[in-house]
Amino acid sequence: xxxxxxxxxxxxxxxxxxxRRRTIAVAFVLPALLLLGALVVYPVLFSVGRSFFDxxxxxxxxxxxxxxxxxxxxxxxxxxxSAIWVVVAPTLLTGLGLILAVLxxxxxxxxxxxxxxFMPMAVSFLAAGIIFRLAYEEDPDKGVLNAAVVGVxxxxxxxxxxxxARPRDDQGLxxxxxxxxxTAAAVSPGRTVDLGLVGVSPKDMPAxxxxxxxxxxxxxxxxxAVYLDFTPGGGGRPGAIDPAERGLPGLTVxxxxxxxxxxxxxxxxxxxxxxxxxxxGSYTVRLPAANFAPPYEGVSxxxxxxxxxxxxxxxxxxxxxxxxxxxxxxxxxLPRDALxxxxxxxxxxxxxxxxxxxPLLAPVLTVVFVTLVINVMKVFxxxxxxxxxxxxxxxxxxxTQMWLVSFGGGNDxxxxxxxxxxxxxxxxxxxxxxxxxxxxxxx
Amino acid sequence: xxxxATPAPSKSPAPTSGPNTPAPPPPCRAPGGxxxxxxxxxxxxAFLAVVGLVWITPVAGLLLSSLRSADDSASxxxxxxxxxxxxxxxxxxxxxxxxxxxxxxFWNTVLISVPTTVLVVGIAALAGYAFAWLEFPGRDWIFLAxxxxxxxxxxxxxxxxxxxxxxxGLFGTIPGVVLFHVAYGLPFAVxxxxxxxxxIPREMLxxxxxxxxxxxxxxxxxxxxVGRPAIASxxxxxxxxxxxxxxxxxxxxxxxxxxxxxxxxxxxxxxxSNIDVLAPGAFLSLIVPVVVFFAFQRHFVQGVMAGSxx
Numbered sequence: 001x002x003x004x005x006x007x008x009x010x011x012x013x014x015x016x017x018x019x020r021r022r023t024i025a026v027a028f029v030l031p032a033l034l035l036l037g038a039l040v041v042y043p044v045l046f047s048v049g050r051s052f053f054d055x056x057x058x059x060x061x062x063x064x065x066x067x068x069x070x071x072x073x074x075x076x077x078x079x080x081x082s083a084i085w086v087v088v089a090p091t092l093l094t095g096l097g098l099i100l101a102v103l104x105x106x107x108x109x110x111x112x113x114x115x116x117x118f119m120p121m122a123v124s125f126l127a128a129g130i131i132f133r134l135a136y137e138e139d140p141d142k143g144v145l146n147a148a149v150v151g152v153x154x155x156x157x158x159x160x161x162x163x164x165a166r167p168r169d170d171q172g173l174x175x176x177x178x179x180x181x182x183t184a185a186a187v188s189p190g191r192t193v194d195l196g197l198v199g200v201s202p203k204d205m206p207a208x209x210x211x212x213x214x215x216x217x218x219x220x221x222x223x224x225a226v227y228l229d230f231t232p233g234g235g236g237r238p239g240a241i242d243p244a245e246r247g248l249p250g251l252t253v254x255x256x257x258x259x260x261x262x263x264x265x266x267x268x269x270x271x272x273x274x275x276x277x278x279x280x281g282s283y284t285v286r287l288p289a290a291n292f293a294p295p296y297e298g299v300s301x302x303x304x305x306x307x308x309x310x311x312x313x314x315x316x317x318x319x320x321x322x323x324x325x326x327x328x329x330x331x332x333x334l335p336r337d338a339l340x341x342x343x344x345x346x347x348x349x350x351x352x353x354x355x356x357x358x359p360l361l362a363p364v365l366t367v368v369f370v371t372l373v374i375n376v377m378k379v380f381x382x383x384x385x386x387x388x389x390x391x392x393x394x395x396x397x398x399x400t401q402m403w404l405v406s407f408g409g410g411n412d413x414x415x416x417x418x419x420x421x422x423x424x425x426x427x428x429x430x431x432x433x434x435x436x437x438x439x440x441x442x443x
Numbered sequence: 444x445x446x447x448a449t450p451a452p453s454k455s456p457a458p459t460s461g462p463n464t465p466a467p468p469p470p471c472r473a474p475g476g477x478x479x480x481x482x483x484x485x486x487x488x489a490f491l492a493v494v495g496l497v498w499i500t501p502v503a504g505l506l507l508s509s510l511r512s513a514d515d516s517a518s519x520x521x522x523x524x525x526x527x528x529x530x531x532x533x534x535x536x537x538x539x540x541x542x543x544x545x546x547x548x549f550w551n552t553v554l555i556s557v558p559t560t561v562l563v564v565g566i567a568a569l570a571g572y573a574f575a576w577l578e579f580p581g582r583d584w585i586f587l588a589x590x591x592x593x594x595x596x597x598x599x600x601x602x603x604x605x606x607x608x609x610x611x612g613l614f615g616t617i618p619g620v621v622l623f624h625v626a627y628g629l630p631f632a633v634x635x636x637x638x639x640x641x642x643i644p645r646e647m648l649x650x651x652x653x654x655x656x657x658x659x660x661x662x663x664x665x666x667x668x669v670g671r672p673a674i675a676s677x678x679x680x681x682x683x684x685x686x687x688x689x690x691x692x693x694x695x696x697x698x699x700x701x702x703x704x705x706x707x708x709x710x711x712x713x714x715x716s717n718i719d720v721l722a723p724g725a726f727l728s729l730i731v732p733v734v735v736f737f738a739f740q741r742h743f744v745q746g747v748m749a750g751s752x753x
Contacts, residue, residue: 018578024658025577032570032629033585039626040592043603050602100494106487115737116495118744119502122736123729124687126704130725131501133714134508134521142520144504317501325744349483378596381689381704385711402598407694413602420599431594 044424051418055411065418074393075419078401081308085379085397089312089319090372094365096316097323101331102353104324114328117321125318129385132314136301136386146298153296162248163294164199168229171196171239179289182256186282192217193285196229196239197248205246210270212247220278222285225271226251247271251291256284302387304394311386311395315379323368330364331357367437374430377423398423505729509535509722516718535723545724547699548706551617552728555692555702556685559621563628563681564674570629571636572666576648577658586637592630600627601694608695615697623695624685632677639673640666672742679739680746683732703728 054061069075100117104110120128137143140150167173167181173195174184187193192214205228212227226248227241236242247270255263255275262283263275301310334357342352358365380399387395396404398419406416507521510531515524524530539545573579574586604623605614613619643666651661667674689704696705707724710717736743 021577021658022579025573025579025582028569028573028577028658028662029579029585031566032589032633035566035622035626036589036592036629038607039604039623040595040600040630042607043600044595046603047599100491103487103491106484107491113491113495115740116498119733119736120498122683122732122743124689124704124732126687126689126707127505127725127729130707130711130721131505133711134504134718134722135501137715141518142516144500144520144522147520147522317498374594378598380598384689385708388714389712399596399598403601403690406602417602420596420602423596424599427594427596431591434590434593 047417047420047424051414051421054414057413061414065414066422068415069418069422072415074396075401075405075415077393078396078398078419081395082377082397084308085312085376086373089315089376090369092312092316093319093323093372094327094369096320097327097368098358098361098365100320100324101328102357104328105331114321114325118325119321120318121322123318125381126385128314128318129382132310132317132386133302136310138298138300138302140298143298143301145301149298150296153298157296162197162200162204162251163292165197165248165292166199167195167197168238171229173287176286179292180286182284182286187222187255187285188282189220189222189278189280190217191222193222193224194241195224195226195253195285195287196241197226198228198230200228200248202232206249208269209246209249211243212241212245212271214241214272217274218276220276222255222275222278222283224273224285226253226267226273226287227271252288254286254288256286257281261286302391304391307387307391307395311383314382314386315376318382319372319375323372326368326371327361327364330361334360370430370433374427377427377430398426505722505726507531508718509726511535511719513717513719516722517716535719536727539720539723539727542720544706545703545720545727548701548703549727551696551700552686552702552704554617555620555624555696556682559624559628559685560678560682562621562625563632564678566625567629567632567636567677568667568670568674569662570633571640572662574633574637575640575643586633589630589633593634595627595630597627597690601691605694614695615700617696617700620692620695620700620702623691624688627691628681628684632681635677636670636673639670643669672745675739676742676746678746679735679742683735683743686728686732 050057051065052060052062054064069079104113107113123131135143135145138146140146166175172184173181175181181195183193183195194212194214209228212225214225215223217223225241227245228248229238229240229245230236231242231244233244236245247267249267249269249271251267251271251273253265253267253273253275254261255265255278263278265273265275267273300306338356338360339352342356347355378399379397380403383392383395383397383400384403392400402416402419402423404410405412405419410416504521507524508516510533511521511524512530512532512534515530570589574582574589600623608614608619608623613622647665647669648661651665656664687704688702689708692702692705693708696702703724707721707728710721710724714721
């Protein structure tokens with residue numbers, strides 16, 4: 001290719017041409033610079049200035065707003081929560097992204113998996129917020145997360161199936177202060193004691209429940225049945241087992257002597273229980289309170305204690321795909337030979353990962369981390385949407401607090417500006433990192 | 444255009460001998476190695492499948508919730524619909540489309556995001572070309588300043604620009620929202636396009652200048668076509684950014700110019716009693732970006748990757 005030779009000719013036309021080129025160049029950049037100047041640069045300067053004035057903007061207060069930031073409990077909560085966010089979210093995301101990026105290379109459906117995990121990046125924080133408000137719903141009948149938690153919990157600890165069950169009045173069972181029911185009269189071995197309860201609705205009856213039955217007790221035994229003392233359709237006698245009445249399976253029954261539990265039994269499908277090998281004496285047959293405990297209701301995800309971790313969880317759902325794809329791109333540019341050589345030398349997958357992959361990926365991991373820090377610092381919508389009204393003050397971060405103070409009722413634009421400036425100051429290190437990286441990539 | 448930035452599915456290396464044979468692993472020496480590897484791979488597959496399930500469940504929940512009646516949503520979880528498909532109907536969507544507030548908010552979203560995208564791309568392309576190829580004093584320093592503006596949080600601009608727009612009569616209007624978005628989209632857009640345009644071979648531009656093309660002509664006939672991949676990524680990223688925005692519109696739009704996100708946000712306060720409106724509304728606001736995502740995967744992934752520095 002030939003290069004331009006300097007055109008021969010007088011200096012003045014050349015200078016005029018150069019001036020014309022400059023004018024054109026300025027015309028090209030002017031729209032961008034005007035908008036940036038008026039709507040980005042000027043606001044930054046204005047906010048810095050405004051942060052030194054009081055709420056109404058009429059009185060200069062110096063650094064008072066900045067001092068107030070660290071006195072006011074609400075802004076202190078915001079600063080504390082922002083710190084949690086900035087440490088926890090990028091760390092988890094980078095770690096999760098790294099693990100998934102390494103693992104996904106080992107399966108054939110890697111592309112489909114990456115697409116699925118990346119998809120939430122397309123979704124607005126508002127939609128994601130509504131999605132997770134639904135998922136975090138506290139009632140285990142409505143929120144899928146608590147439904148899962150309750151399911152797992154009940155699978156391990158069992159359920160008390162009869163939260164509302166109780167004996168009829170005056171049928172020989174007495175409620176004790178701790179919520180259990182015991183026989184009012186003393187029971188001695190050889191007796192049969194049937195315990196009738198009511199307050200179990202037909203749809204709550206376990207499917208395996210059979211008609212209640214009891215057998216004669218031996219000399220050293222106490223036997224009996226716990227049954228639902230209610231005949232569907234009516235006609236039963238209170239306090240006695242009628243033909244249509246079913247046993248209550250799965251209840252714990254205890255034999256108590258002198259205040260100590262000496263035998264424990266669990267009712268069978270027909271409601272029967274049996275204590276064997278009792279020595280002579282007087283006992284109380286007791287149904288402990290655990291039988292009637294209210295059901296486990298799951299975790300209060302959006303309560304004051306867990307709201308921030310819960311929202312970080314939603315944030316992970318959105319950003320994990322991003323971290324994974326970015327780290328995956330770095331992974332595919334690693335020298336394959338180094339990895340293969342290490343494997344041939346007998347290194348385990350874990351050693352390869354720990355000693356070769358991670359160190360070589362360090363620059364990529366740093367970029368992912370810094371990028372996430374910038375984005376986490378600005379998280380607003382997700383908290384605004386997911387945290388229920390009364391819990392909002394427990395979940396607040398700098399970005400939401402800045403909004404609340406300036407526009408959402410606080411109406412203190414001095415403090416609001418100071419919070420905005422703090423936010424800006426906190427992202428400046430990340431900005432320096434970005435600009436440096438950019439300049440290095442240019443040279 | 445269906446290829447993604449991610450590596451192609453692992454069909455390509457080494458032809459496999461049968462449909463179920465895994466890709467041949469590198470030669471292993473220990474006899475137990477193959478079994479261990481196979482078992483390990485099974486575990487990896489299972490783990491990733493569980494992760495995938497966790498990722499898809501919340502969206503499935505939103506979709507199913509959006510198809511259930513208010514009564515069903517009030518009494519039971521969306522997963523009960525898996526056993527009772529009779530619960531599902533399009534009634535909520537019919538009601539949503541008949542809801543004047545929602546439809547207007549939907550059009551406002553379009554009226555905000557499309558002009559913003561066009562303006563950002565246009566203005567940034569002009570500036571990016573100038574920063575890359577035209578000479579003017581202080582060019583590189585000004586460009587560096589623009590790059591530095593990348594991380595100015597939107598929050599810093601809210602209050603001062605609100606005052607400014609108040610004086611100009613732009614507060615609470617669609618043009619106001621658009622202008623704000625354009626300004627805060629520009630640093631990244633200029634940054635991206637300047638870098639892309641800078642890679643255009645110098646000879647190509649010199650040749651065009653030799654042919655007597657003016658800068659405008661070179662810009663429209665040469666730079667824009669050559670820069671199409673970057674412009675596409677930028678346009679998609681910018682469109683989604685604005686489509687999904689809530690914060691800016693929350694402040695700068697009034698009730699007649701507010702987009703879907705703000706309209707729905709105002710309903711979140713009664714969360715629980717209005718899932719029949721919120722769930723389909725959220726799905727409506729989500730489906731456009733997701734369609735864009737699947738239609739333009741490659742540009743989308745590249746755009747988001749590049750744009751993440753914001």
